[in-house]
Amino acid sequence: AQKVTQAQTEISVVEKEDVTLDCVYETRDTTYYLFWYKQPPSGELVFLIRRNSFDEQNEISGRYSWNFQKSTSSFNFTITASQVVDSAVYFCALSDPNTGFQKLVFGTGTRLLVSP
Amino acid sequence: DTEVTQTPKHLVMGMTNKKSLKCEQHMGHRAMYWYKQKAKKPPELMFVYSYEKLSINESVPSRFSPECPNSSLLNLHLHALQPEDSALYLCASSLGTESSYEQYFGPGTRLTVT
Numbered sequence: 001a002q003k004v005t006q007a008q009t010e011i012s013v014v015e016k017e018d019v020t021l022d023c024v025y026e027t028r029d030t031t032y033y034l035f036w037y038k039q040p041p042s043g044e045l046v047f048l049i050r051r052n053s054f055d056e057q058n059e060i061s062g063r064y065s066w067n068f069q070k071s072t073s074s075f076n077f078t079i080t081a082s083q084v085v086d087s088a089v090y091f092c093a094l095s096d097p098n099t100g101f102q103k104l105v106f107g108t109g110t111r112l113l114v115s116p
Numbered sequence: 117d118t119e120v121t122q123t124p125k126h127l128v129m130g131m132t133n134k135k136s137l138k139c140e141q142h143m144g145h146r147a148m149y150w151y152k153q154k155a156k157k158p159p160e161l162m163f164v165y166s167y168e169k170l171s172i173n174e175s176v177p178s179r180f181s182p183e184c185p186n187s188s189l190l191n192l193h194l195h196a197l198q199p200e201d202s203a204l205y206l207c208a209s210s211l212g213t214e215s216s217y218e219q220y221f222g223p224g225t226r227l228t229v230t
Contacts, residue, residue: 033216043204044120045159045221052216091158095215101171102147102215106158 002027004094006107013082014115021077021110023092029053033095034075035104036066040088051075082114119143120222122207128228131197137225139190139207145220147213148190150182151206153224159206165190166213197229 003026013019025034036048049059051068059066063080079086089111093104120141129135139148147166151159163182164172170182179201181193190207204224210217 035218037221042223043206043226044223045206045208045219047218047220050216050218097215099172101164101166101213102210102217102219103161103164103172104159104219109156109158 002029002032002094002096002105004092004105004107006090006092006110008110009108010111010113012113012115015083016081017114018078018080019082019112019114021079021090021092021112023075023077023107025073025075025092025094027073027094029097031097033097034068035093035095036075036077037091037093038088039091039109045091048077079112082112084114084116087112087114120207120209120220122205122222122225124225125223126226126228128230129194129197130230131199133197134193134195136194137192137205137207137227139192139222140188141209141220141222142188143209143211143220144187145209145211146187147210147217148184149208149210149219150190150192151208151221153204153206155203163192164213171213194227197227199229202227202229 005024034051037045089109092107096103150162153159165184168184183191206224207222208219210219
């Protein structure tokens with residue numbers, strides 16, 4: 001069975017600190033996709049990144065970066081120089097390719113609080 | 117434009133009421149989804165529509181009735197709900213149903229059942 005674990009329930013940082021959100025996944029599939037979503041207090045989930053299992057290159061987008069390591073089944077997310085607007089719940093998710101449709105297996109989420 | 121819209125934003129209904137939630141996207145996506153999210157929990161998948169046909173019903177009680185009138189619209193009809201059905205209901209869409217496609221979510225409808 002597929003599973004995503006986000007062990008950090010809540011993280012509090014002060015603005016401009018760097019912060020890493022951990023994501024560990026379990027799957028028996030060789031082809032799979034990983035996602036990160038951000039859910040601000042307004043409610044909607046905002047898509048941040050998709051990564052397929054064959055591409056282990058790290059990715060950087062502005063202050064955001066992602067470290068995908070198949071050897072440790074991890075897909076961690078780092079925010080550099082955090083800002084108050086980064087305060088949100090962040091979900092890591094794994095797509096299940098065996099269901100015939102796009103079913104996301106979500107982690108329990110990490111709540112990030114960035115204070116001024 | 118990666119926007120999914122949902123109406124209403126908030127809804128309070130009694131257990132005997134009938135109401136509907138609406139979702140709309142104009143991205144040409146062929147898959148649409150309904151999720152239920154309780155406080156401090158991740159979203160739970162309820163229904164998946166692919167090319168306007170119901171593909172997946174995740175064992176959702178019949179008091180929730182989805183409808184896809186066309187490729188841009190998705191409704192969720194509510195009838196005889198229970199207080200435990202109070203939650204944030206999220207709509208999402210994706211280009212297709214393959215596992216590689218990311219989903220785009222709407223802002224949700226906060227439902228309170230009294």
